[in-house]
Amino acid sequence: MNISIRKRMSLFWLMGMLVLILAFTVIFFSYFNRIYKERMAQDQWSCTASAAENAGVLMMNIRQNAYYLCCNEDLAAVLVNVQENLPVRQMELLRAVFSLNTGTPTAPLMQSAYPMLLLDGQFPVADAAKPFVLGRNLTHQHIYSSQGLSDEPWYRQTLALRGQTYAFYDERCPDYVFFSHLLRSTRIADPRYNENIGVVLYAMPTLRMNALLTAARLSEGTCALLLYGDTVMASTDPALFPIGQPADLALPAVMQQGSIVPYQWHKGLFTASRVKFQGDWQCVLLAPERSIVAQETPVYMLALMLLMLIAVMLIISFLLSRQVIRPITRLSGVMEQARDAEHMPQAAEPENQDEIAVLYQSYNAMRGRIQALSREAQEEQKKVIASELKMMQAQINPHFIYNTLDSISCSALMEGNDDIVTMVASLISILKYSINFSRATVPLREEINYLQDYIRIQQIRYSDGFEFVCDIPEEYMSVAVSPITLQPLVENALFHAENGGDKLRIRLYCEEEAGLLLIHVTDNGSRADASRINSILRSADPADGHGIGIRNVYRRVTLQSGGRGNLYYQNMPGGGLDAVILIPLEFAEEEAPREPAPPGP
Numbered sequence: 284m285n286i287s288i289r290k291r292m293s294l295f296w297l298m299g300m301l302v303l304i305l306a307f308t309v310i311f312f313s314y315f316n317r318i319y320k321e322r323m324a325q326d327q328w329s330c331t332a333s334a335a336e337n338a339g340v341l342m343m344n345i346r347q348n349a350y351y352l353c354c355n356e357d358l359a360a361v362l363v364n365v366q367e368n369l370p371v372r373q374m375e376l377l378r379a380v381f382s383l384n385t386g387t388p389t390a391p392l393m394q395s396a397y398p399m400l401l402l403d404g405q406f407p408v409a410d411a412a413k414p415f416v417l418g419r420n421l422t423h424q425h426i427y428s429s430q431g432l433s434d435e436p437w438y439r440q441t442l443a444l445r446g447q448t449y450a451f452y453d454e455r456c457p458d459y460v461f462f463s464h465l466l467r468s469t470r471i472a473d474p475r476y477n478e479n480i481g482v483v484l485y486a487m488p489t490l491r492m493n494a495l496l497t498a499a500r501l502s503e504g505t506c507a508l509l510l511y512g513d514t515v516m517a518s519t520d521p522a523l524f525p526i527g528q529p530a531d532l533a534l535p536a537v538m539q540q541g542s543i544v545p546y547q548w549h550k551g552l553f554t555a556s557r558v559k560f561q562g563d564w565q566c567v568l569l570a571p572e573r574s575i576v577a578q579e580t581p582v583y584m585l586a587l588m589l590l591m592l593i594a595v596m597l598i599i600s601f602l603l604s605r606q607v608i609r610p611i612t613r614l615s616g617v618m619e620q621a622r623d624a625e626h627m628p629q630a631a632e633p634e635n636q637d638e639i640a641v642l643y644q645s646y647n648a649m650r651g652r653i654q655a656l657s658r659e660a661q662e663e664q665k666k667v668i669a670s671e672l673k674m675m676q677a678q679i680n681p682h683f684i685y686n687t688l689d690s691i692s693c694s695a696l697m698e699g700n701d702d703i704v705t706m707v708a709s710l711i712s713i714l715k716y717s718i719n720f721s722r723a724t725v726p727l728r729e730e731i732n733y734l735q736d737y738i739r740i741q742q743i744r745y746s747d748g749f750e751f752v753c754d755i756p757e758e759y760m761s762v763a764v765s766p767i768t769l770q771p772l773v774e775n776a777l778f779h780a781e782n783g784g785d786k787l788r789i790r791l792y793c794e795e796e797a798g799l800l801l802i803h804v805t806d807n808g809s810r811a812d813a814s815r816i817n818s819i820l821r822s823a824d825p826a827d828g829h830g831i832g833i834r835n836v837y838r839r840v841t842l843q844s845g846g847r848g849n850l851y852y853q854n855m856p857g858g859g860l861d862a863v864i865l866i867p868l869e870f871a872e873e874e875a876p877r878e879p880a881p882p883g884p
Contacts, residue, residue, distance in 0.1 A: 335558035335566035349464040359470035370411035397421040397486040401429040418455035452527030492517035504571040702743040709736040724763040749787035771832030772804040780808030802864040809860035813852040
């Protein structure tokens with residue numbers, strides 16, 4: 284049989300297309316099925332983490348509110364201010380102070396809780412309060428006496444945990460989950476009383492607790508649990524997992540964060556995920572396997588439709604004219620040569636004014652626009668860096684002011700001597716320097732003068748328990764530095780150094796090396812790991828609240844010097860830490876502010 288070359292080529296093309304489609308079908312289906320299962324596992328873990336995050340926010344709000352109550356001076360003043368023959372008036376003041384400092388508008392879950400203060404029996408005002416009995420109708424912000432609660436297991440657990448929050452469920456109040464926290468005030472200075480205020484108790488409706496888990500409903504039949512220890516505190520299926528009862532689960536104790544494991548339960552096969560948080564809290568999500576399989580049914584239909592579409596596209600692509608393919612290929616080659624906005628070659632437009640020519644014209648127009656936007660973005664980046672520097676300089680002020688005022692308060696309270704006059708005078712100088720400056724950089728001399736005021740306050744506070752030595756030569760006193768750069772490093776050395784019985788010694792000195800000015804702040808007492816501190820300095824997550832001052836210094840040093848400056852810690856050979864600031868002398872001379880001329884005669 285004689286077959287023309289055209290027919291043979293058509294036959295070979297058809298057979299090749301069939302083989303290609305079959306091979307692609309197998310590869311596509313296996314890949315898509317694996318991706319789908321991975322996506323389902325990621326969705327399950329994401330839902331679990333979301334529910335755990337919502338519950339964690341509630342726990343954080345409760346602890347934060349308890350902390351506010353512990354540090355509240357008005358609450359401590361009302362408790363120790365005994366007003367004879369006016370117990371009712373004192374109780375009204377106590378209710379007002381407790382109401383004002385409980386809850387926050389930015390925490391909706393806290394607004395749904397019913398807070399109660401169970402006063403310790405040491406305060407006379409507790410005699411005017413009613414004894415607390417769990418099971419009564421709960422109202423907003425009540426004051427009760429803790430008399431008679433010593434036999435309650437939840438009350439004993441709360442006292443034993445001291446600074447931690449305890450959660451429990453009581454059948455006498457089936458519609459609520461309770462959170463209790465021991466209050467230990469730091470503001471009670473009256474020697475007649477100890478620091479125990481009492482116990483603050485939050486009654487949270489079970490409906491609001493269950494609402495924390497609604498976002499974790501991955502599919503029909505999914506059960507989400509919020510556990511404290513092994514006790515169920517919230518459940519999307521109270522019939523299977525009643526609130527207040529131990530959860531009958533045997534999940535692997537070594538389940539890592541983010542892992543999804545198959546779990547055989549008496550109700551069937553599930554996939555389980557668990558997130559532990561806030562100590563004894565954990566969120567568990569059980570997704571039935573049958574719901575996942577049911578959701579895979581559309582995958583087969585989608586695969587079939589895609590295969591049909593691919594076959595049609597391959598046939599159409601074979602019939603496309605080279606007059607369409609080649610111009611697009613040339614344009615693609617031109618675009619691949621573009622490395623960045625400044626190196627984008629211009630495309631030579633074809634002679635035919637058709638749709639392909641429109642693509643070339645659009646590319647050339649886009650090229651011009653991208654280059655213009657790139658130049659604008661560079662200018663905006665400079666403005667952003669300047670704005671961020673100002674913001675970070677302002678950020679450190681409240682942090683330092685709080686520490687300084689706390690030092691003065693402690694010194695006055697503990698010693699009661701005339702040194703407070705010196706401390707206040709130094710504080711005034713510090714405040715003028717840290718709040719009223721309007722320059723991005725100051726001479727090193729002004730920074731050291733400011734540091735000396737801070738040292739005077741701390742030496743009075745610690746009764747000269749440490750030694751501070753400044754070895755900065757006069758030739759470097761005019762070097763430009765960012766304001767409030769040295770104080771956080773000295774403060775870190777002072778507050779965290781541990782030197783046993785020896786006297787703490789903090790030394791400030793500098794040296795010049797390869798066009799860089801190295802400013803050292805050393806101490807002989809710190810036993811911290813320098814590498815761990817360096818990782819904190821370069822961490823992008825500030826949520827942990829540690830190292831605010833030194834991280835602020837690191838960011839300002841690097842930003843203000845265009846990335847050429849640096850701050851790092853290193854361990855001293857004989858013990859202690861060495862904080863090193865690197866400042867390019869070229870930058871410091873360019874940015875050095877001019878000192879004001881002396882007044883004329």
